[in-house]
Amino acid sequence: MNNSKVDSIIANLKTFFQKAGKNKAVIGMSGGVDSALVAKIAVMVLGAENVTALILPNNNLNQSESVSDAMNYSKDLGIKFEIIPIEDCIAKFDNLPWEATAIASMNIQARARSCILYHYANSHDALVLGTGNKSELTLGYFTKYGDGGCDCEVIGSLYKTEVWEVAKELGLPEKIIQKTPTAQLAEGQTDEGEIGMKYAEIDEILKKFEQGATAETNNEKKLWDRIQANKHKGELPPII
Numbered sequence: 001m002n003n004s005k006v007d008s009i010i011a012n013l014k015t016f017f018q019k020a021g022k023n024k025a026v027i028g029m030s031g032g033v034d035s036a037l038v039a040k041i042a043v044m045v046l047g048a049e050n051v052t053a054l055i056l057p058n059n060n061l062n063q064s065e066s067v068s069d070a071m072n073y074s075k076d077l078g079i080k081f082e083i084i085p086i087e088d089c090i091a092k093f094d095n096l097p098w099e100a101t102a103i104a105s106m107n108i109q110a111r112a113r114s115c116i117l118y119h120y121a122n123s124h125d126a127l128v129l130g131t132g133n134k135s136e137l138t139l140g141y142f143t144k145y146g147d148g149g150c151d152c153e154v155i156g157s158l159y160k161t162e163v164w165e166v167a168k169e170l171g172l173p174e175k176i177i178q179k180t181p182t183a184q185l186a187e188g189q190t191d192e193g194e195i196g197m198k199y200a201e202i203d204e205i206l207k208k209f210e211q212g213a214t215a216e217t218n219n220e221k222k223l224w225d226r227i228q229a230n231k232h233k234g235e236l237p238p239i240i
Contacts, residue, residue, distance in 0.1 A: 029053035031066035110146025140230020
């Protein structure tokens with residue numbers, strides 16, 4: 001990884017906060033490498049005293065290890081953190097007069113977390129930092145108005161494989177770096193299992209697309225179709 005890319009992220013994030021007239025940030029800390037790296041960069045830019053992590057587990061999915069990892073890393077960084085379980089919040093949606101699909105039940109968790117993050121941000125004059133990487137953003141592998149809702153995407157220029165490289169360079173805990181990537185929206189869910197291939201292959205294909213290549217293999221066509229189907233997630237709603 002070219003350190004100039006990391007330096008550019010740090011410089012641009014600092015400029016972003018200066019232009020916004022803000023100096024505080026809040027992050028949804030999952031215990032995974034993406035949110036951990038965003039928190040690390042935020043501390044480098046704003047100072048630990050101006051960064052807060054909200055740990056927002058769904059305890060019905062047995063996320064205790066993720067909670068402890070997020071809590072311990074927040075302590076390592078010296079940032080404030082709050083643990084706020086979301087199961088009571090999302091349980092309210094069970095009372096709606098229709099039956100939820102699996103995707104609705106998963107996405108409402110991400111949207112509940114987004115609401116809590118913005119409630120904190122509005123209450124503390126802070127900005128919400130997104131934790132999406134370039135692989136996820138390109139594929140549309142996020143929940144619209146959920147984890148896709150933020151004031152800026154700090155690591156949105158880094159592919160997932162680059163996130164791992166930078167995390168190692170910046171000294172993030174090996175346990176967090178080695179953790180299997182998951183959105184934690186369903187029991188046993190993993191990113192690579194849901195997408196159907198490893199991030200190493202995903203990123204190689206996405207880099208080819210970025211250079212203008214067309215989809216030829218089955219996996220390339222699979223990713224291309226996903227990109228096209230999810231393009232609306234990265235665009236403003238159309239005005240009809």
